[in-house]
Amino acid sequence: MANLETIVSLAKRRGFVFPGSDVYGGLAGTWDYGPLGTLLKENIKKEWWASMLEPHIYPLDSAIISTKKVWEASGHLEHFSDPLVECKKCKKRFRADHIDGDNCPECKGELGKAREFNMMFKTHAGAVEDESAEAYLRPETAQGIFINFKNVVDAFHPKMPFGIAQIGKAFRNEITPRNFLFRAREFEQMELEYFCDPKNADQYFSDIREMRMKWFLKLGIKEKNIKFYDNTEDERSHYSVATTDILYNYGISDDGFEELEGIANRTDYDLKNHFPGHNWTGEDFLEDKDGFVPYIIEPSLGVDRAFLAFMMDAYDEDEIGGERRVVLRLHPKLAPFKVAVFPLVKNKEEIVGKAKEVFDDLRKKFMCRWDDSGNVGKRYRRQDEIGTPWCVTIDYETLEEGTVTVRDRDTAKQERIKTEDLNSYFQEKLS
Numbered sequence: 001m002a003n004l005e006t007i008v009s010l011a012k013r014r015g016f017v018f019p020g021s022d023v024y025g026g027l028a029g030t031w032d033y034g035p036l037g038t039l040l041k042e043n044i045k046k047e048w049w050a051s052m053l054e055p056h057i058y059p060l061d062s063a064i065i066s067t068k069k070v071w072e073a074s075g076h077l078e079h080f081s082d083p084l085v086e087c088k089k090c091k092k093r094f095r096a097d098h099i100d101g102d103n104c105p106e107c108k109g110e111l112g113k114a115r116e117f118n119m120m121f122k123t124h125a126g127a128v129e130d131e132s133a134e135a136y137l138r139p140e141t142a143q144g145i146f147i148n149f150k151n152v153v154d155a156f157h158p159k160m161p162f163g164i165a166q167i168g169k170a171f172r173n174e175i176t177p178r179n180f181l182f183r184a185r186e187f188e189q190m191e192l193e194y195f196c197d198p199k200n201a202d203q204y205f206s207d208i209r210e211m212r213m214k215w216f217l218k219l220g221i222k223e224k225n226i227k228f229y230d231n232t233e234d235e236r237s238h239y240s241v242a243t244t245d246i247l248y249n250y251g252i253s254d255d256g257f258e259e260l261e262g263i264a265n266r267t268d269y270d271l272k273n274h275f276p277g278h279n280w281t282g283e284d285f286l287e288d289k290d291g292f293v294p295y296i297i298e299p300s301l302g303v304d305r306a307f308l309a310f311m312m313d314a315y316d317e318d319e320i321g322g323e324r325r326v327v328l329r330l331h332p333k334l335a336p337f338k339v340a341v342f343p344l345v346k347n348k349e350e351i352v353g354k355a356k357e358v359f360d361d362l363r364k365k366f367m368c369r370w371d372d373s374g375n376v377g378k379r380y381r382r383q384d385e386i387g388t389p390w391c392v393t394i395d396y397e398t399l400e401e402g403t404v405t406v407r408d409r410d411t412a413k414q415e416r417i418k419t420e421d422l423n424s425y426f427q428e429k430l431s
């Protein structure tokens with residue numbers, strides 16, 4: 001496992017993640033995903049959707065910007081704040097709960113009194129900047145789901161329990177964004193809101209907790225680097241009666257473990273806020289004639305924190321044939337490229353032509369990369385570092401025997417495979 005600096009540097013060098021507004025000196029807490037980062041991130045989201053989309057789970061893509069009323073009702077205008085302190089000497093601002101001691105961590109000056117700082121980004125929708133035009137960038141995707149609850153119910157008449165799932169950007173004006181993607185001001189969330197009968201809520205909470213942990217393990221996160229943490233009453237948000245975090249060993253805090261995903265029993269708090277006085281009965285969607293306000297179980301995962309965890313967990317350095325290498329042992333389903341195709345030499349037309357043929361055929365099904373520069377050993381190293389699970393080399397034997405060399409990223413083992421079997425070979429490996 002790597003430390004944060006190693007990952008930040010690899011991410012920039014190989015085109016996974018760049019600092020936001022980089023050419024203008026940067027904008028703290030924002031990051032631009034480069035070509036490889038975009039692919040890795042898409043694959044993470046694809047796997048999340050694959051684990052969510054059952055017949056009783058409905059996808060949603062709600063607006064990022066919404067009226068102030070949403071945030072009044074949700075409690076965010078009142079509660080969504082962090083304690084802020086300002087140094088009287090250097091005027092720098094810090095999160096009070098992130099500071100050890102009573103003095104400024106930068107200049108040791110005296111700190112002022114802590115006050116609550118609301119973390120939402122406010123803007124105005126339209127040309128008039130008065131209070132009626134006030135709008136906010138969402139600090140979580142969840143509220144977009146809650147305010148569409150009735151719309152989904154009216155359109156689909158689902159039976160209990162059912163879920164609504166969404167992936168999208170969220171914005172928080174973090175006082176001190178830091179630790180790369182871990183604490184950003186613009187980030188992305190993958191959230192499921194699972195609506196259920198309050199009497200079954202504990203059971204679904206525990207099932208969803210297990211389901212989420214399995215997802216990480218299946219995608220290759222090492223067991224020793226991930227664990228559950230049950231929040232105490234003091235640590236829970238005001239709407240929650242039970243919260244379990246899934247922590248990952250990012251190596252940031254003293255014991256190394258930090259929140260990767262939060263799973264909460266949000267009770268009927270949100271639906272009561274947005275639909276006050278509404279009695280959900282059989283007419284809406286319930287079999288129960290008496291009706292009740294559903295409870296909500298919510299697993300909420302930051303795409304960027306997942307991205308960072310997968311990168312850190314996959315990072316490895318080892319030695320192959322007496323040579324040191326960096327290898328990203330990403331799960332093949334997450335790897336930006338599945339296969340890299342190399343012509344052994346650049347100047348032999350038949351080899352290059354055959355390699356192009358193989359490349360064009362494979363890229364219909366798999367994300368593929370072409371590389372013809374430098375010796376094959378160097379090309380392997382380049383692909384190892386970005387996590388490409390397999391490299392295919394087209395050589396003289398290909399022309400005579402119709403076979404190619406397939407080299408495995410993790411074991412560095414090579415085998416000869418018939419050109420016409422390549423598709424099914426990789427299909428099988430990826431299934």
Ligand code: ATP
Nearest residue numbers: 181182183184187259260261262300301302304305
């Ligand atoms: P923290 O205590 O670390 O600030 P939180 O408890 O406020 O996190 P939630 O409100 O539960 O976080 O958000 C759900 C998920 O969204 C988190 O588990 C995390 O993966 C992600 N997330 C939250 N804030 C950020 C951020 N500033 N940058 C990146 N991801 C974030």
